[in-house]
Amino acid sequence: MSTAAPARRRTTPVPIGVLAAIGVAFLAIPLVGLLLTTPWSRLPELLTSPVAAEALRLSLITSLSATALAVLVGVPLAWVLARAHLPGRTFIRALVTLPLVLPPVVGGVALLLAFGRRGLIGQYLYDWFGVQLPFSTAGVIMAEAFVAMPFLVITVEGALRSADPRFEEAAATLGAKRWTILRRITLPLIGPALLAGTILAWARALGEFGATITFAGNLPGVTQTLPLAVYSALDTDREAAIALSLVLLVASLAVLLLLRDRYLRGGSS
């Protein structure tokens, strides 16, 4: 909604203006610095180097897998949180959203204690099936999903709550069974939020560092994703680190662009 221009122009008080400018500078200068120091001419070469290419490939695979995993179990989880009458729902929601604020490294430690070779569940996985999750690509996917899923669950749950359940009732009176209603009414109605939650989860998975390095380690080609590669390259090949950082920055900008209606529109719609 556009508002009419006020009759008297409101001027910004100087201290507020100055502090706001500092805020913008604080956030913008590092990014400008990254762009200024980017070795543009060497970019193709840097990004196609074996280590970089491996990290790119691995990041793409793991972040997409983690996102798929988050959608697969996160949407039903959101549905249960939004719709089911189950006791302790507040507790479950707190549990589910905890990774949102938990330091990722703590998440990594927790995953290690649960799924490590001597872990709560990990020991049986190893003893019975010979499955070893830590320091594997699967471990990376788990770490990323652990951190990313809350974004999806919260977004989708909010959409399910605000969606008018009477559309589902209308569908039921027309003869639709619950599965049909979910597929043809509920999911399409929350489509935009589901998409936003998925993109958000993917962005979070792509940038995941702490839980990944703790639970899955930093093995090139196996668990070294882009953020880990950036961190490793910073000591050895600064230009490579900058180039990989640029990739992550571009991905972030793309996400912001995709979600612009959700986050960039000022004020209320």
Next chain:
Amino acid sequence: MSLDARVQLGRGDFSLDLSLDAADGDTIGLLGPNGSGKSTTLRCLAGLDAPQTGRIDIAGVTVVDTTRGIDLPPEQRSVGFVFQDYLLFPHMSVLDNVAFGLRARGEARQSAERRAREWLDRLEIGDLASRKPGRLSGVQAQRVALARALVIEPDLLLLDEPLAALDAGTRASVRSLLRRHLADFHGAVVMVTHDPMDAMVLADRVVVLEDGHAVQAGTPGDVARRPESTYVAQLVGVNMLRGRAHDGVVTLDSGGQIRIANVAISGPVIVALRPEAISVHLQHPEGSARNVWQSRVSSLEARGDLVRLEVEGPPALTAVITPAAVADLGLHEGADVWLTAKATDLDVYPA
């Protein structure tokens, strides 16, 4: 009997206890104030709410019987529901909305869309097939909602305030459209409304619901002429006075007396008096009217081409007169007037 229902439920202070029956082709108008249980009744019939006790038969199928633990879900009942705000699925085209019920019942896309088109054509909205509901007018949306409910050929059609969302100008035309299509409909119709005009035009029978209980049932004409509750009297704009009749005189509960033509009736009665049948005078009139009251004007309000005049009473009455009469008599709020009503204009019936 196409519909035979008894529903009872209680929620906090509210309790609903209602029996409804309707033959094929019957339209029942459920009339009542907000919170009287009209919508809850519809939801129970559709299976969106469950009665605590009761039994609902639709076209010979028992869909609810609490004594036998039967409670079929909505999708297994042969019921079409037109919601007050239509609830057209916003992400689907008009055609997909109408075809939805058939598709959900397993019909192939092609034949579902063909039948949906037939209904759109019948309701003269065939050209809207590819539009999204967000780009429909209220009247168009209403037709789509009707088509969507009728295409599944239900045995019971439920209409929740079918005209409430429309503006006054379009109501009349939609009402006559509804009337046409309800006449063609093979099953029973239950229509919730709080507009007496809808009930008069569309319903064969009216059930007046107050606080979850039927307070009156009958043909629309009967209910309008002889209201048995203040709610209905106000709704249809009839003066309703309660009192005790004896020997051609009704002693009113609110004070005062009324002379009636019927000397045989006695005991508690209701006197209904149409506002048009009341005459207003500035001086004590000498005439044939048996009932003469002196009173003071408490309000004057324009209603279309006429003016509604209310007097303080007792008895508190509403009269309808022309603006010319208001001007000629110099009427204003607080003016002292005499009202008269002929005994033959009164409708008196046992309370």
